[in-house]
Every structure is written in structure tokens, then in C-alpha cells.
Amino acid sequence: MELNKIYNEDCLHGMKRIPDASIDLIVTDPPYFLGLTHNGQKGSFIDLAISRPFFDALFQEYKRVLKPDACVFFFCDWRGYAFYYPIFDAILGASNLLVWDKISAPGSKYSYSHELLIFHAPASVNKGGSSIFRVPGFSSGAKKVEGEKVHPTQKPLALIRQLVEAHSEVGDTVLDTFMGSGTTAIACMELQRNFVGYELDIKNFKIAQKRVFNM
Numbered sequence: 143m144e145l146n147k148i149y150n151e152d153c154l155h156g157m158k159r160i161p162d163a164s165i166d167l168i169v170t171d172p173p174y175f176l177g178l179t180h181n182g183q184k185g186s187f188i189d190l191a192i193s194r195p196f197f198d199a200l201f202q203e204y205k206r207v208l209k210p211d212a213c214v215f216f217f218c219d220w221r222g223y224a225f226y227y228p229i230f231d232a233i234l235g236a237s238n239l240l241v242w243d244k245i246s247a248p249g250s251k252y253s254y255s256h257e258l259l260i261f262h263a264p265a266s267v268n269k270g271g272s273s274i275f276r277v278p279g280f281s282s283g284a285k286k287v288e289g290e291k292v293h294p295t296q297k298p299l300a301l302i303r304q305l306v307e308a309h310s311e312v313g314d315t316v317l318d319t320f321m322g323s324g325t326t327a328i329a330c331m332e333l334q335r336n337f338v339g340y341e342l343d344i345k346n347f348k349i350a351q352k353r354v355f356n357m
């Protein structure tokens with residue numbers, strides 16, 4: 143496996159090439175399935191049962207590749223959390239639920255102005271500070287998120303940078319199994335961390351290649 147590369151493949155398949163206990167941090171943002179509609183019907187929570195074997199296997203792979211003192215940040219929203227939490231906790235151990243406060247967002251039953259991060263930290267990690275993250279100047283409808291917005295669910299670079307900077311050192315290796323437009327890769331390059339990433343969708347992969355490597 144080469145470092146500082148995004149692979150255009152299913153992360154479960156690609157991760158098999160990552161050596162045991164070689165990753166210093168995982169920061170990842172999986173697809174948020176539950177908002178999907180099918181023939182005009184909204185997806186229901188139970189539909190997610192079909193994804194359970196995937197996430198069981200994914201978290202087992204995370205466990206295998208993580209170094210003993212490594213942390214995991216796993217993004218989800220209020221609907222996905224109930225699905226992910228028991229699987230994540232059973233395999234990796236959940237240490238906290240963190241909140242990204244987007245400050246403002248649309249919504250008619252209160253706004254959807256936050257996203258969640260399931261956090262795993264081993265016993266050796268002792269971190270004070272707030273469990274709520276904010277990105278000054280971020281607005282959820284913005285066309286720019288520190289550079290052009292090129293992916294519908296692109297995370298602000300400043301948010302990912304905060305997580306990478308706080309939980310890894312220069313020269314460490316960060317894994318993002320759902321790279322999207324490559325935000326984690328950019329944060330790693332800026333902070334002199336190595337990265338490994340996977341992006342299954344060819345269109346998103348090309349977007350990331352252009353954004354990260356100018357290819």
C-alpha cells in the first residue's frame with residue numbers, strides 16, 4: 143500500500159492492504175443514507191439493516207489497522223447515529239459523541255444545524271475541552287468552504303484540520319475510508335501528515351484527484 147494516495151475502490155476491499163496497527167488516526171465521513179427517497183417514499187430506519195454487515199466488517203478493519211493509541215472520528219447525523227452507535231461501540235468502543243455546530247441551517251422543525259461525530263479514544267488519550275466544534279465563518283448553504291465547494295457533502299477544511307491537528311503528529315498516517323472530495327487529504331498535506339484514502343465513486347474520485355493533486 144502506498145501512502146499519500148486516494149484509491150478508487152471500495153474501502154472494505156482496499157483496506158485489506160493496510161498493515162495491522164499502522165494507522166495513527168481515522169477521520170471519516172460516510173454517506174448519510176437515511177435522507178434517500180425511493181419512488182417518492184422516504185427511506186426508513188429499518189432499511190439500514192441491510193448495511194449492517196458492511197459496517198460490522200468496516201469497524202473490524204478499523205480495529206485491525208489502528209495503532210493502540212489511535213483515535214477515530216466517525217461523522218453521522220441524527221438519523222444515522224442510532225444505527226452506527228451499537229456497532230461502533232461493540233467493536234471499537236465509543237468514548238463520546240461530539241457535535242459539529244454549523245451555527246445556521248434550514249429546517250422547519252428547528253434547524254438541522256448540527257452533525258455528530260462518534261469518537262473513539264483509547265485509555266491513553268486524555269483530552270479536555272468542549273465536545274462542540276464550530277468553524278468560524280461557515281454557513282451551510284455556502285458555495286465555498288475554504289476553496290470551491292465541489293462535493294455536495296464536502297466538510298469544511300478548517301473542521302477536519304482541527305481534528306487532524308489535535309490527534310496526530312507530523313509524519314503520522316491518517317486514514318479516511320470515504321474521501322469524497324479529499325478534504326482529509328488536503329488537511330493532512332497542510333499539516334505534514336501522511337494519508338490513505340478510498341473513494342468508490344469515479345466522479346467523486348476524479349474531483350478529489352483534481353482538488354488534492356491537481357491531476
Ligand SMILES: C[S@@+](CC[C@H](N)C(=O)[O-])C[C@H]1O[C@@H](n2cnc3c(N)ncnc32)[C@H](O)[C@@H]1O
Nearest residue numbers: 152153171295296297320322323325341342343
Ligand atoms: C459524505 S461523502 C464524504 C465527503 C468528504 N468528507 C468531503 O469533504 O468531501 C462520502 C463519500 O463516500 C463515498 N463512498 C460510499 N461508499 C464507499 C465505499 N464503500 N468505499 C469508498 N468510498 C465510498 C461516496 O461516494 C462519497 O463521496
